[in-house]
Amino acid sequence: MIMIDNQKIQVKVKLFAVYQEVFGKPELDLALLPETTVDQLLTSLIKQQPKLTKWRDVTRFGVNLQFVESTTVLHEGDEVVLIPPVSGG
Numbered sequence: 001m002i003m004i005d006n007q008k009i010q011v012k013v014k015l016f017a018v019y020q021e022v023f024g025k026p027e028l029d030l031a032l033l034p035e036t037t038v039d040q041l042l043t044s045l046i047k048q049q050p051k052l053t054k055w056r057d058v059t060r061f062g063v064n065l066q067f068v069e070s071t072t073v074l075h076e077g078d079e080v081v082l083i084p085p086v087s088g089g
Helices: 017-023 038-048 050-058
Strands: 009-015 027-032 060-063 066-068 079-083
Touching: 009 017, 009 038, 017 050, 027 038, 038 050, 038 060, 038 079
Parallel strands: 009 079
Antiparallel strands: 009 027, 060 066, 060 079
């Protein structure tokens, strides 16, 4: 398969708790390079919003309604969920 250099994949990122508060919206539609991992996506979001750095090591990830590791490669149309720890009372 021949890939055009500027070809991107589209993913939807659902935001919860602190991620939603920081970005001010419940979801993001992003264009990413093919072979982008969940960890690379999180790194990109933290570069945009450095105050999220402290949540990096405690965030869990979901892709298409399944928990995944940070090394999971994203694909066209994936729905990514960033799940920071939450507390209630």
